[in-house]
Amino acid sequence: IAASCLLLGQARSSDAQTTDQNAASATIQELKEEWVKTLRRAVEVTELQYREGVGDFSRAGRAQSALLEALIEVAKSRDERIELLKQHCSLLESTLAIAETKFAHGAANEIDAIEARASLLQAQIRLLQAQAPAAEQPRSKGTNEATGQAVPIVVRESDPEPISEAH
16 A cells, blocks of 8 residues: 555656646747747847838847748758758848948947857858767677777768678
8 A cells, every 4th residue: 555655656756747838848848939939029120220210230130140040940851950041141141231231330349240250150050960860870789899888889870881890
């Protein structure tokens, strides 16, 4: 009887944890949706201000970049994330070109161009990482000749044929 009570208590604890996790997941999803909605509004406002001549181009660019960052964060698939990263790189390439032109004409500080370049490089790295093949997966075990311990033999997608123990 004590064992069944213990198991019942563990089941209830597990159910409570699942319920808490589901509630947290729902809250996180709601917050992410609100985050994206808020950033979309920021883009609308900063672009309108820029078009009316009362806003700064760099502020509108930062708002667009922040929105793309949020969309990348909430993307549901690898392909969607890659497409958003490509858009982000494109936006940052334009931002860099403008920042470099402004700096060359004395209309901006050098740090603006440096920060734009750094942001572009970071986005390009993230894009390449997202496009990289899936992580290497151990397929079988081999033996480390020096230690005699079993070690995974890894097959990469780029390998022409699986590595075998006969090699």
